[in-house]
Amino acid sequence: MPVRRLPAGLGGPPALASALRDAQYIASDDLATATFLALSLQKPLLLEGAPGVGKTEGAKALASIMGRELVRLQCYEGIDASAAMYEWNFPRQMLAIRQAGDDYVNLYSDEFLIARPILQALEQPSDRVLLIDEIDRADHEFEAFLLEFLSDFTLSIPERGTMRAVEPPIVVLTSNRTRELHEALRRRCVYHWIDYPDPALEASIVMMRASTVAHDTAHKVVAAVGQLREQPLAKPPGVAETVEWAEAATLLHQQGATWPRAFARAIGVVLKDQDDLEFIAPQVDALLERVAS
Template identity: 75%
Template sequence: MAVQPNIGGLKSPEALQRALTDAQYLADDALATAAYLALALGKPMLLEGAPGVGKTEAAKALGGVLGRQVIRLQCFEGIDAAAALYEWNYPRQMLAIRQAGQGAPNLYSDDFLLERPLLAALRHPGDSLLLIDEIDRADHEFEAFLLEFLSDFTISIPETGTIRATRPPVVVLTSNRTRDLHEALRRRCVYHWIDYPDPGLEAAIVMARASSVAEATAVAVVGAVNALRAEPLAKPPGVAETIEWAEAATLLAGQGARWPDAFRRAIGVALKDHDDLTYLAPRLGQFLPGEAA
């Protein structure tokens, strides 16, 4: 299959980075470059990273920038081809048989086909972005099946025939790395590890996403969150928690709470694990920004 550039008017990694920023997704140079190359080379992009670093959001932002509808396949333990490709609508088929009387209805037409994400993406390769989210949750068998799908972008439906994409769709895969992915799957993709953003970038993300938050507050929260991430926590705060902690504390401060206290009272939006809270309780004060605005 010929490689088709999917980059639209985006002529460089920098142009893509700017477009993502306009869409309120702040990507660093490395991520913007990986995304640009994946698009330009017509390859899937594999994003790995800790929970909450912005993997899913990166795919959504990319879809927005490219004017493509995001079709999401959320992986889970036990996911099988039927959930990913298509299913026949049995109740509807039954009903059709009952209503048809003598004439035999065609039970394997589009009317009875329940399109699942992979088939949907295959049918609309020009205006969709296929997000295969949290692939590490699926088992090895499903991963092997996906590898095949990503190699030839065809789906064979025994009752109706083979459907082939007219061009390779844009595909983004994400993984939290709860297990290693197959070598062969990695080889097919442009790989990028998303780290927690550096403090300057994370403060900018907070400002972009939470308009109520003052810059000093954003900077202070990012400092606190980074200190928390250095602790051995079960659920270290992700970027979403940083944004929400800043927002929540700002809200309470607006109602008269003092700064360290506003952060303390809002801690439930930053830390969401009882063991983590218990572990930090004796020292929590040292993680709370004293003066945030």
């Protein structure tokens, strides 16, 4: 199996974790190891976990430390190959035909080709990181289409033949696990499950991302979010919501709101579903009193 030579300073999981931290992303030892193996073995990295645990942010940070452009393919129900690979600029082709008259026009030249994320990654694999975000939202047919690309990093364009990357591109896939992915797709990847961070790690993330938040405030908001995640909510708060809640509560406190009322008044920053807000409203004061004491 080929091994990719990594940039200087990224020669192992600890060095990779340190570089990610410098890019404002705190990776666990297991995540740093999985990422290092995916990079070194030239395999896609599949990150699964609940929404808001940092899967997409991890891909962005990876692109940053690798010095590459992040190309993002956002998956959705009904996505087709043209949205992921390429499509021909039909209006421009028709215009070229009318302007050419009797002259020959190559309708399948580069000027008429619209490159989508997968083709972009194939064209410049050494300069880009391909993020296939929320692959679980796509259907099984689209997932099957991805297998050809992830197997040998080739793309078939009927009008032009098969395109092959000069080197395997860096590919990160994310999934919220709303459905099970096909086993054949999993086999092609280095897999890692990202869980909600432990309280100490999440507090560190808050203080890194929100420099105005005090140490004590960060730990209190993390404790409150931890209790919210134990409730039967439709949309449990992710790490991004934890950071935003800490920032919002700190801002209200600076405007004169006392603790824990500052947290309560900013509850719409951390819970973004009306049913969740109604469910938690009768117990929010008691919850915040416990973490603020």
